[in-house]
Amino acid sequence: MPMEAAAAKRDALADQAIVESPFYIPMTGPASRPRRALKHDDTFAVLDSHGDIGASAGGPDGLFNHDTRYLARLELSLNDVQPLLLGSNLRDDNSTLTVDLTNPDVYRDGRIVLQKDMLHIVRTFFLWRGAIYQRIGVQNHGGERASFDLTLSFDNDFADLFEVRGEQRKHRGIATSRLIDPTHVALEYTGLDNKPLRTLLHFDPRPTRLAANTATYHFDLAAQETTSLFVAASCNVPLDHKPVPFLKGLLAHRREMRNFSKGATTIETSNDIFNEVLCQAMGDLNILMTNTPQGRYPYAGIPWYSTTFGRDGLITALQMLWIDPRVAKGVLSRLAAFQAKQVDPLADAEPGKILHEMRGGEMAALREVPFAQYYGSVDSTPLFVLLAGLYVERTGDDETLRELWPAIEAALSWIDGPGDPDQDGFVEYQRATEQGLQNQGWKDSYDAIFHADGKLAEGNIALSEVQGYVYAAKNLAARMALRLEMAERAEQLEAEARTLADRFDAAFWCEEIGTYALALDGAKLPCVVRSSNAGQLLFTGIVGEDRARMVAADLMRPHFFTGWGIRTIARGEARYNPMSYHDGSIWPHDNALIALGLARYGLKHSVEAVFKGLFDTATYMDLRRLPELFCGFQREKRRGPTLYPVACAPQAWASATPFTLLEAALGIEFDVARNEIRFRDPRLPSFLQHVILRDVRLGESSVDICLRKHNDDVSLEVLRSRGQIRVSIVLTH
Structure with missing residues (x-):
């Protein structure tokens, strides 16, 4: 690059002040203990490797229900010191967390009264129906009697999830804790929305000493003697509530999980490590699935996105369509039920628009954040139509199609109406208020959409991949209309798709970089930036054969393909940063959609390269779990990939990625009419x-x-x- 051009890029970036985007997730330091997550329906828990909550810095610990923390501290100590960690393991299906601990040397008056490694302490956790259950088993492996205290310290702040993420609040409600009886403690809070919340802790057997924030058990165990105690923390239950016995609840929970997975395709391969990757992925997807009144819905990720997200749910369901189309039916039904009916600028809502995000915490109720039901995504609406078409073709479920058709037509009306405010034929976005998300595609960080000199795009922004989604959605809607014997509507939709493809190529193709622009800004100027967005266009089919091969070849060059996967932004672009959220990192789901696009154009050798890169990535990851994203550094011999510090794990569309990669490699197609x-x-x-x-x-x-x-x-x-x-x-x- 000439020195003048490089200097111009630096100046353009320097002129823009560092902006902390609204709802940015800060990272102030490393977690001192690894974290583990459990989830059941609308409740999830983040515990550290010792099984504690709030005992070590750097993690979003807690028991959460509907975006509110119900337990901020649950810490085990032995004679006022921390036990030593032996190991910590999640069960393969993610139903339980088991932590093995032992005692350190315990001193009294300067001499050892309990030698280290004499006690084996096993903590077992599971979540079920709005409560976290814990069994603490203790065995004395010493040759003499052991006398000691086990103490559980607990507390809560009833913080909204956005507070846990870093949002500051000037005012909060009132929290109290009180002893109910010798086995129960209530932690209570009345928020600024006047909604009373309660965490009820139940101890079995009765503790030796119970106070408002501690429970202490004194044990005097003979050699080889064992004992157990049980703790349950329940969200928003009456004061006289009695939790189910630990074992009964655990068995019911596991039975539920087995029933949920029945009917889905199972996969076994010649590679034991890949089998572990698939097993972990399916286990993660199962816990992220949440029972809703409209059906099961894959919540986006733990901890920050454990709720209904439109885009994430739609893409995850698309990725899982070949192995379990029931997921798509639940997603489509739920999003149709919450489709916007009126204009609400704070929620970025317009009639026909599909939900972006739904939140149930105090800050959302008070509209301190706009996400109670928030519609600020430009792609959820075309993706809704796209998924509906793919679901019907996968299943032949015309009954569901008839139920969804009014929502599909409303979505198409939004695409052609409010979604295209200047009526130039492209779907665009601009947030309705300063409280909303600045960027509203899947790359939604504030600095994700920019020009070649690094200047951020402004005005009504038309993202390249969104036009591809619209193209695919209209073609699929045409085929759905034919199924409903609406030939004239089908012809209209097909014609609109053809027109869009022609106009898109003319407006977005950038000969100087040999690929499609990242976006058009409000002045219709292309963002001449090499991005993975162009790769997602291949998935939609809007790209002609010759252009597709040019785009694919570029994606597989070293400025994009690292050996681990394809970067979001190519190395050398103005805002490229391999450690950024969207400007040079690698997202597994992005690569999965690109792989489907490569397969669409018969580029299976490129599919294989992407597949192998992400498989190799998973082999280095904790639990063989693909994270939400990881850093986009070039692969080096004998070194693994570099983690992104605040990535969600599990994340639904990352968990679904191995199945999508297999679908792309095998070229799986379903023909309902021919039963083939x-x-x-x-x-x-x-x-x-x-x-x-x-x-x-x-x-x-x-x-x-x-x-x-x-x-x-x-x-x-x-x-x-x-x-x-x-x-x-x-x-x-």
Whole structure:
């Protein structure tokens, strides 16, 4: 780059003050203990590796329900000192956290009265129906009697989740704690919204001493003797509430989880590590699934996004469509139920718009944050139509289509009306108030949309990938209209899609960088920036064959592809930063959608490279779990990927990514009319020799399939079939 151009970029960036975006998630220091998360429906808990809450700095600890913290401290001590950690493990299905501890040397009057490693302390946790349950088992492995105290210290602040994230509040409600009886303590709060909240702690057996913030048990254990105690903390229950016994609740919880996963396709491969990745991914998706009045919904992620998010739910359901289309039905039904009906600037709501985010905390109720029901995303609405079309084609569920059609038409009306304020044919966004999100695509950080010189885009912004979503949505809506015998409406939608494709290519293609612009700003000037947004266009099909190959080739060059995955922004662009949230990091779900696009154009060798990069990433990650994002540094020999410090884990669309990558590699297609499952140009990556898919469902039929790698070819074997179903391989490239 010429020195003058480089200097101009630096000056442009320097002229812009550092802005702390509203609802920014700060990172002030490292977590001193690793964190573990549990979730059941609208309740989740973040505990540290010792099983404590609030005992160590750097983590968003707590028991949370509907965006409010119900327990800010739950710390175990032994004779007023911390036990020593032996190990901490989540069960494979994420139903329980088990922590093994032991005692340090315990002194009294300068001499050891309890030698280290004599006591084995096992803490077991699970969440169920708005409560966290804990069993503390203790065994004396010493040869002599052991006398000691175990103390649980507890407290709460009833902080709104946005306070936990870093938002400052000038005024809060009133919190109290009181002893109810010898086995119960109530922590209570009345917020500024006059809503009373309560955490009820129940101890079994009765503690030796119980106060408003501590429970102490004195034990005198003979050699090899064992004992147990149980604690339950319940959210918003009556004072006379009695939690279910620990074992009964645990068994019911696990039975529920098994029932939820019944009916989904299961996968087994030749690679044991990849099997672990898939197992963890499905376990994470299962706990993120939440029962709602409209059906099961994948909440976006723990801890910051454990709620209904439109974009995240839609993309996660799309990624899971081939293994469990029931998820898509729940997502579509819930979002249709909350589709905007009127204009509300604070909520960025307009008739027909699909929800971005829903929050249930005090700050949302008081509108201190605009997210009680917030519609500030430009892509949720076309993605809703897109997913509805894909769901119907995957399942043939015309009954659900008829139920959804009014919502689909309302969404299309928003796309052509308020979603295109200047009526230039492109869907655009600009926040309605200063309280809303500045950027409203999936890259929603304040600095994510910019020009080649680094200057932030202003005005009504048209994102490139959103136009692709609209194109795919209108084509799919046309096919849905035909299913409903609305031929004229179908023709209209097809024509609109063709017109959009032509206008899009003319406005967004940037010959100087050989790819599509990141966006158009309010003056219709293209943001001439190499971005992964262009890769998502391949998934939508709006790109012609020649352009698609140019875009794909660019994405696989080192300025984008790191060896671990494809960066959000190419190295060398003005705001490129591999440690940023959206300007050079790697997002697994972004790569998954790009992989589907590469497969669409028959570029399976590129699919394989992306697949292998993200598989290799997962092998380095804690629990083999792909995080929300990670840093976009170039891969080096004998070094793993670099973590992003405040990434959510688990995150729904990251957890669904391994399944999407497998779908892209195998080219899985479903033809309901012919009752046929097709594998288009299947290609397995080098680390997989075979893949077994069990209970792949199509209508009332299902099939078990084995696909084997033979160099670059793949063979197919039907292991078992139920009902009338056909399976085939289609070779086109």
